[in-house]
Amino acid sequence: MKNAFCTFIYGNYDRFIPYYLLGIELHYPNAAVIILLDKKLPDKYSDLVKSYPQLILIEDAIDNSTWLKKIKHRGAARQSLRHILQLEVFNQFDTIYFGDVDIIHLDEGFNLFDFHLNQAKTSGVPFSNKVRALPNHPNKSSGRLTGLHFVKVKEYYEKMNPIISAFKNDEAFQLKILKDTERNEHVLFNLCQAAFNFNADALLNNKRPWHGFHLGLVRGRDYLDIQTINENSSIDVESLRNQLKQINKNNTVNKLLLKYECAEVYYTYKYLDLKMPLRVTMKYEILEKRKHVIKFLKRVKNKNFAWLKK
Structure with a gap:
């Protein structure tokens, strides 16, 4: 089975590339890596990227997304771009794990791809993710899937590609998907709901570990948030x-x-x-x-x- 990691990088988040690649190289040496950039790769990373034979780099991976101006999300609205990309390179793989570049992958004692294949099978959908619950209401859906998203490529895009095409070309459908969304996670939820009509409540108790350590946890802090680690990490x-x-x-x-x-x-x-x-x-x-x-x-x-x- 051909597996790949995929991450979408915008702004100055390219600073995490060396550490993202390091974790994957150490723990998933047989997996490919797809890096999608919103710009050209800075020259200082050129030699590093060339040293990874299984790395696929796609620069300027943003289409003419005028719809971004229509929404005001918490965080960068462009984060939603990763959910509507239709790239031929995806078809080279059986599974893709879409993750954050500021996570360094570590040894959990189990294989990430096997874990998500099993969870997708149990959930009855061609993706593995978790529906976030409303704050203080653990049994109620917030209408958000998390940003760490695993897909079985063939089955997922057979139904998702028509939804993405409709999103790009049908303004009424686009507005429906974007309506009342505050985060890119709402957009992903709505896209998947349109494609698979899944039972959101059934995914409330799914697992979505970081599969390593989220480096963003120390950003702007002078301490390590142990509680957040315990809530999100299998390590x-x-x-x-x-x-x-x-x-x-x-x-x-x-x-x-x-x-x-x-x-x-x-x-x-x-x-x-x-x-x-x-x-x-x-x-x-x-x-x-x-x-x-x-x-x-x-x-x-x-x-x-x-x-x-x-």
């Missing part, structure tokens, strides 16, 4: 710590951090009390101070501009 904190330590045993992560800046990776190691070499620590402490200086200068500039307008 406990001690195992997470041990695995990240082992990955860096030969300075693999240290070398990447020096070459490809990613503060989220650095602070993940820091908050787990995993020692880093002095040159890595110095680099990221300097970057942090520089960030605070830039913020301060922006505040001063804005205050001065406001004063001049008076």
Whole structure:
């Protein structure tokens, strides 16, 4: 069976590419990787990407999506683009796991693709995902599927492609799919509901682990949110710590951090009390101070501009 990981990258999230690839290379060496970019790949990643023979890179993977201007989502509206892509490359694979680039995949003791194939079979649909419940109402659907979405390619796109085509070409249908949506997860739910007419309540108790560690968890924080890890990960904190330590045993992560800046990776190691070499620590402490200086200068500039307008 031919399996692939797929991630859609926009903005400055390309900084996670080296760490996303590292996790997959270590734990799923036989799987392909499809990277979809909203722009051209920055030159600094060219050699890295070329070193992965099973990597398929698609640049400028955004169609003429004027409909994006019609919606105001929490987070970037363009996140919904990944749910309506119709790419011939998908047909090369039996299964595709659509995930976030800021997740580093780790050893869970089971195979991600086998797990989702079994869950899809149990759910009676050609995809594996979880319907999010309403806050404080665990038995009520929020009308959202999560952004981590596994599909059985042939069965999924046989029914999804006509829905996507209708979304792109029929304005009334498009408005129906987008109506009352606040997140891209609502859009995915509505598309899948239109294609498969699934029972949302039946997917409330499905499992949707990160299959590793979500690096976004440390973004903007000065601590590690243990509760969120326990709620979303099949890996406990001690195992997470041990695995990240082992990955860096030969300075693999240290070398990447020096070459490809990613503060989220650095602070993940820091908050787990995993020692880093002095040159890595110095680099990221300097970057942090520089960030605070830039913020301060922006505040001063804005205050001065406001004063001049008076």
